[in-house]
Amino acid sequence: METTICALFTIFLSTVICCMIVLCHLVGLETEAVSSYRFPTNGTKVGYFIAANLLNSEDIFPQFSHEIVQLATMLGRTSHTFISIYENGSRDKTKKFLQLLSKMLTEKNIAYKIVCDSASFSNDIDSIKRLALVRDKALAPLFFLHSYNQLHKQTKIIFLNDIYLDSLEIYRLVKTRAENYDWVCGLDFYRGFYDRFVSRDIRGRIFSRWYPYIREEETKRLLIQQVPLPVRSCWNGAAVFSAQPVIQHNLTFSGSLNNQNDSRCGNPRSECHMLALSFRKYNYTRIWINPKILISYDSTHLKLQKLIHQHFRPFFGFFNDILMHWFQKPWLDDDDACPQLPMLCC
Template identity: 30%
Template sequence: MYNLDYGYFARTSSSTSGSTSGSSVGVNVPPARSSFDSYLQKLHRDMHNEDLRAYCSQEKFSETFVTSVKQRYASITPGSIEPIFVAINLYNNEKILPNMATQLLALADTLGHDQIFISIYENGSEDKTKEILHRFDETLSALDIAHRIITDPTPKPQRVHRIEYLAKVRNSAMEPLYSSGEKYGRVAFINDVHFCLTDVLELLFQSRAQGAHLTCAEDFINWNGGPGLYDTWVARDIQGKRFVPEIYKMTRDDISMTAQMRDRPFQVQCGWNGMVVIDAKVFRGENGLRFRRSVKGECSASECSLFCNDLWRKDFNRIVMVPRVKLAYDTAVRDMLRKPINFPADIPYNSPEVEKISFRPGPETVFCRPLKNPLTDIQDDPDEWVKL
């Protein structure tokens, strides 16, 4: 694997000649990368944040774990998979951006700089998000990593419906892919979450292994002192029912719950949960899918829920949730997820074999919690069951 030690497994010890502070000993770091690293480290000190690489550093994991990671993702090397399109929307995300930028650079090292396109659409931020993105833009250009970063000063209009707006900004981040034909094989859409390189690699791995059309993570918040599933507005099990926050009671579907308890992937009707990998073919052609708001007579669901429903209607119905990829939106929950009780001891799988999912027919109807009022993000209409 190309430079896997740099980024995800970065050592936090002092560096030697030819490497920067925080990078692996002996790794030859380009000047542009070194300058950006120094900028991020200073930014974190100025913001009184924790060490930039502490969460994804080799010090956090055993040598056996590090070796198993390299073995599991040995097939993901430059030129071994189709190019990847990374899409991101940001707003006031200075706290997560340093880690996000670091892990995206590590992903580019792993896939190959010519095998990735990074598209970021930000608007309305009032913190240091724009400043960090401008420096990141310069670094990507210096490293010859294809990208488009838009920083828009326009905030969300107050009277525009939330879902209409979110669909628009998601499509803005995706626009370079919409106009690129068939160059990219998969899309990695990443929310404003804390993640590590192997979170993306595991979703890519499972997407390929399962032949999935959409592969999603699980995202968490603090729920009664423990991790609770966050995106229950979007996530639906294979019976079309909404998930609940309790991590050990998330779904009533027995097959799915057994897989959840064993940290194995399982089929769902819908999921987004902070990060997804999508087969790019679903966006292609005259009738390729786009993010959208509900139409008249349709339940006013999230743009991500509508995207899943559209996938099913077009027979792109291999949608997979991956419990091993657990994400958080703040550092407290992030650290909670890494405790042994929540972090599977056998990540990645000790067995080199992939447990293939036996895909089942989907539900006839799906639970929906509508959001019709453009002036609120709180449900103000009765629940509905939507026919697929």
């Protein structure tokens, strides 16, 4: 009798599980991470590792797919490329677009790994730590390639946010200073300069939202002249940095967050800022912004900023200098424990 009951219960439980799986597929949900990949053949050395995190990003497709393939093709003329994309929790058509992208990459013979994950994070984890975790997921194949000796000594990591991707702009960013840098960014915009959570000038001060963005005279002059300028840290929608310190010192976004001694505030402002500080900790201090590279998150803001920078940049710089001089508090010094954003720029 007990054996019969156990058998019936097992059948019932199996039926319930099967029904749940079928239901998940019917409503378009996924029960686990789904990966598609094509790794380089043996003996291939990857010179450019392109990484991206996407979430509810259907608005940037199909532009993103076309441009990332184009970017890999342009870079692939001199060295092999690898594309790593980690997506999790999207409720729009992002997963479907990524499935199409994986087919495009396979047809173009481009090595890649795309992960579409349904994993969710505990509410106990704050947003910065969650971002660090998902960025680490996109970075993970780099360590796999290293374990199989498939990285160049000079491999560059090209890490993209969910930007309106322009392959030529990112290609030019990669080629800044003939690739003689440890880390380089452009300038990103959304209703003014955007990524002020990460960007610090050479003295460690926060950028302004408005042109010319920085107050330190020497680097401001370089920015006005449209030549690369040294900074303490940056990200700005897309960052290109050396893989060597990442591999050599096992650097991750999450690991950099845990190094609270690098933070000047009680809580880190950004996982990207903390990774840049980890670079500096190991003496990889050649961090630059190329002001010619303009990045945004939709075509409208990108076109607007290109128009402003081309025709109205000097006027805005003069106007901002007057306002900063007469109406705004002085920019904070390096020894401030936790710099606040300037009043005019908030």
